[in-house]
Amino acid sequence: MGITVEGANKRFGDFQALKDVSISVPDGSLTALLGPSGSGKSTLLRAIAGLEDLDSGRVMINNEDATTKPAQKRGVGFVFQHYAAFKHMTVFENVGFGLKIRKWKKPEISDRVHELLRLVQLDGLAGRFPSQLSGGQRQRMALARALAVQPQVLLLDEPFGALDAKVRKDLRTWLRHLHEEMHVTTIFVTHDQEEAMDVAEQLVVMNNGQVEQSGSADDLYENPANEFVMSFVGEVNRLGDSFVRPHDMEVVLDADERTEEGMVQRIVALGFEIRVEFVLADGTEIWAQLTRPELQRLELEEGQIAYLRPAQAKSFNGSSPSETIGASTPHGSPDEGDAEKPAAV
Amino acid sequence: MSSSTASRWGLRTLGLGYLALLLLAPLVLIFFKTFEDGISPPLDAITSPDGLHALKLTLIMVAIAVPINTIFGIGCALLLVRHKWKGNGVIDAVINLPFAISPIVIGLSLFLLYGTDGWFGPALADLGFEVLFSVPGMVLASIFVSLPFVVRETVPVLQEIGTDQEQAASTLGANAWQTFWRITLPAIRWGVAYGVVLTTARVLGEFGAVTIVSGSINGKTQTLPLFVEKQFANFQLPGAYGASLVLALLALTTLLAMNLLKRKEA
Secondary structure, three states: OOEEEEEEEEEEOOEEEEEEEEEEEOOOOEEEEEOOOOOOHHHHHHHHHOOOOOOEEEEEEOOEEOOOOOHHHOOEEEEOOOOOOOOOOOHHHHHHHHHHHOOOOHHHHHHHHHHHHHHOOOOOOOOOOHHHOOHHHHHHHHHHHHHHOOOOEEEEEOOOOOOOHHHHHHHHHHHHHHHHHHOOEEEEEEOOHHHHHHHOOEEEEEEOOEEEEEEOHHHHHHOOOOHHHHHHOOOOEEEOOEEEOHHHEEEEOOOOOOOEEEEEEEEEEEOOEEEEEEEEOOOOEEEEEEEHHHHHHHOOOOOOEEEEEEOEEEEEEOOEEEEEEOOOOOOOOOOOOOOOOOOOO | OOHHHHHHHHHHHHHHHHHHHHHHHHHHHHHHHHOOOOOHHHHHHHHOHHHHHHHHHHHHHHHHHHHHHHHHHHHHHHHHHHOOOOOHHHHHHHHOHHHHOOHHHHHHHHHHHHOOOOOOHHHHHHOOOOOOOOHHHHHHHHHHHHOHHHHHHHHHHHHHHOOHHHHHHHHOOOOHHHHHHHHHHHHHHHHHHHHHHHHHHHHHHOOHHHHHHHOOOOOOOOOHHHHHHHHHHOOOHHHHHHHHHHHHHHHHHHHHHHHHHHHHHO
């Protein structure tokens, strides 16, 4: 059950949008396709919906081969980044569109539409036109429209991309709750790692038309398969060949054999978190994430010399990650690919 | 009064004056000339059998050519905008030909195709089908000269609405036909309507191409513009002015009808 894509390839002219992509999305789960623009995540989503034909590969929806089915027969609900509201129809007509196509009777359409409008908190706006709604309201209308036909899967293409930060946050919390209620298999595309981690149970990280790694947010954060995943999922500093999370960067005032000297360039207070930017002797710029008490204890000031020690670092030679452990103990091995066991150095 | 206000008023006066002199004055003049000797001379000319026939024929031309060009125009615009392929550049250029070529040349080329020595003429004549000097030829000429309007007005609107709404409709279960009727057509309707108005105006007024293929036979193959020309050539000025006025009124009516529809919706 759920959604499976096997060996998907898609080329637009000279641009290979998907290179032999395979993913598996469990039934009833909420999965995020995460990647930078041009990584192929939207193409993959559109291929699942049938809005894009694959050059080769297979799409299975609930154990049924959907590869050659047209979009209108796949039973997917699709939500577009720019809402794709039917501008000449009211909110009611928008949400009822799929039901009208399915030749539902008028009273039944009316019941279902009002039920959905209550669900997306738009009851009372049924008679409005999309141009009279805010962005967040339009996107909720689009969601209700997609859900009206009781799709087997719900696909969202950067659904909150065109909204401002506050509305985004509200909507993604709301989407998570909605998913808990409805349990329809959902895939959503985003380039925002925070959004993906906040909403999704499973993340699929894509880059250059390929899947780099998939797993839970914790998995990807703790055991990234490669440099790309490590730097895309969470913040990262580069120290020679190894990568260190800013919160794994220990700042001390006394040098020892494992520390590097750095000069405090800037201290940025972001509430409880403090971002301290250093420049090393060789010119490398690095930042450490400290808490407010830590900063107070160290009494750091801009222009001061301090010493940096990575509590935990990773290096990726080829595709196999290895872990350099400072203070803490090793974690389990990364769950994807043929990665070696992390080796303490 | 500041200098910018002065220059703005100057520009306005210039613009309005230019329009009044070039567009309004001749039309107003026709109006007065028509009724110079009272209402009966132009009315008699228009209600004469030839005049009424010309009016009827003109409306028939509109009734045939406009729907054909509307359907073709929408189809062609969809092809150009929604289905990218190599031939699009050629189609795009060919569609503009009727604008680029003088109508009289179009008339002549139709004459060459359908005349007694033309490519298709003899074969069609064998089937008992007369194209030249009859209504089919005139319809062909009208379609030819007014072909680009709907395409030209629809293409930019189609480009602007994008494909999101159509794709949304298809994921909601609509097939291509349902998507077209319920989503695409309503979204492009004002572009199409404007194209239809322009097409109608052009078919109403077409003279050059129709002159050649019709032979302008009184009471048989004479549209209103041809009727005007005949009356004018025979120094029957009240009839010429009267028919001109009818033509102008027909064109204005279509424009007004579209504006009313648009206002009603907004």
